[in-house]
Amino acid sequence: MIEVSHCDLAYVQGASQVKVYDDFSLKVEQGESLVLIGASGCGKSTLLYLLAGLLQPTGGEIRIWDEPVKGTRRKTAFILQEYGLFPWLNVEQNVSLGLRVRHMPKRMYHGTVEEMLHKMGLWEVKNHFPSQLSGGQRQRVALARALTLQPDLLLMDEPLSALDALTRERLQKLLLEIWQEQKLTTVLVTHSIEEAVFLGSRILVLADGRPTQVMGEILNPLVAQNDYRQTSEFFQKTRYVRSLLEGGTVG
Ligand SMILES: Nc1ncnc2c1ncn2[C@@H]1O[C@H](COP(=O)(O)OP(=O)(O)O)[C@@H](O)[C@H]1O
Numbered sequence: 001m002i003e004v005s006h007c008d009l010a011y012v013q014g015a016s017q018v019k020v021y022d023d024f025s026l027k028v029e030q031g032e033s034l035v036l037i038g039a040s041g042c043g044k045s046t047l048l049y050l051l052a053g054l055l056q057p058t059g060g061e062i063r064i065w066d067e068p069v070k071g072t073r074r075k076t077a078f079i080l081q082e083y084g085l086f087p088w089l090n091v092e093q094n095v096s097l098g099l100r101v102r103h104m105p106k107r108m109y110h111g112t113v114e115e116m117l118h119k120m121g122l123w124e125v126k127n128h129f130p131s132q133l134s135g136g137q138r139q140r141v142a143l144a145r146a147l148t149l150q151p152d153l154l155l156m157d158e159p160l161s162a163l164d165a166l167t168r169e170r171l172q173k174l175l176l177e178i179w180q181e182q183k184l185t186t187v188l189v190t191h192s193i194e195e196a197v198f199l200g201s202r203i204l205v206l207a208d209g210r211p212t213q214v215m216g217e218i219l220n221p222l223v224a225q226n227d228y229r230q231t232s233e234f235f236q237k238t239r240y241v242r243s244l245l246e247g248g249t250v251g
């Protein structure tokens with residue numbers, strides 16, 4: 001579905017350049033849940049901006065469904081760490097925002113929004129404003145807003161990192177359910193090893209350094225199986241990811 005071919009990207013800072021990607025290639029199949037993990041500053045967000053069409057590579061090409069990505073796409077949803085909610089709109093208005101921006105009449109989106117509010121456990125707070133919500137609720141509003149647009153690609157930049165441990169686990173389960181139900185292609189950035197192994201059908205470990213290099217790629221076929229977190233396979237995968245991040249060999 002996604003093909004990143006020989007991409008280069010450099011940020012210009014005054015007279016100097018930060019080369020983040022140099023001849024970088026990556027493929028993502030439809031229905032994959034790809035997780036990017038790596039030290040901060042290694043280029044994870046930059047890769048999401050490239051996939052979202054918010055940044056253009058200086059060399060190489062990115063294609064989605066064989067179409068070059070020249071700008072933002074209707075079917076790509078992007079969820080940022082800071083939720084991106086509008087403080088002056090209530091939950092229902094925030095959730096329906098994307099549909100309203102596309103000039104869909106209320107009678108057409110009403111049902112979709114109602115269903116989404118129920119599914120995300122936001123029905124009771126639909127008239128609340130973001131300031132009246134917990135971090136977990138805000139993140140669910142952001143997710144609901146993205147999903148009402150029926151994306152074929154969901155990009156998420158450390159979506160759960162601001163949440164407390166229990167809320168985080170609950171939302172990880174919700175993300176997993178959504179991914180399984182909709183076979184939605186997702187690319188998620190995290191710096192949590194646990195989260196990477198819990199959510200990724202494939203995990204890409206990026207090296208700390210520029211330009212970005214892939215330290216390792218881990219296939220995680222048992223992802224989403226019942227009680228995966230409690231299994232020895234899960235533990236082994238987390239250990240492996242950790243060893244790659246630490247630049248060592250598997251112990
Ligand atoms: N707008 C920018 N201008 C200059 N340098 C930038 C800019 N954005 C990011 N960088 C640099 O590019 C590198 C990768 O950034 P980023 O993709 O945000 O990393 P990550 O998300 O992995 O923490 C970092 O070294 C960062 O300092």
Ligand SMILES: [Mg+2]
Binds near residue numbers: 044045046157
């Ligand atoms: Mg980042």
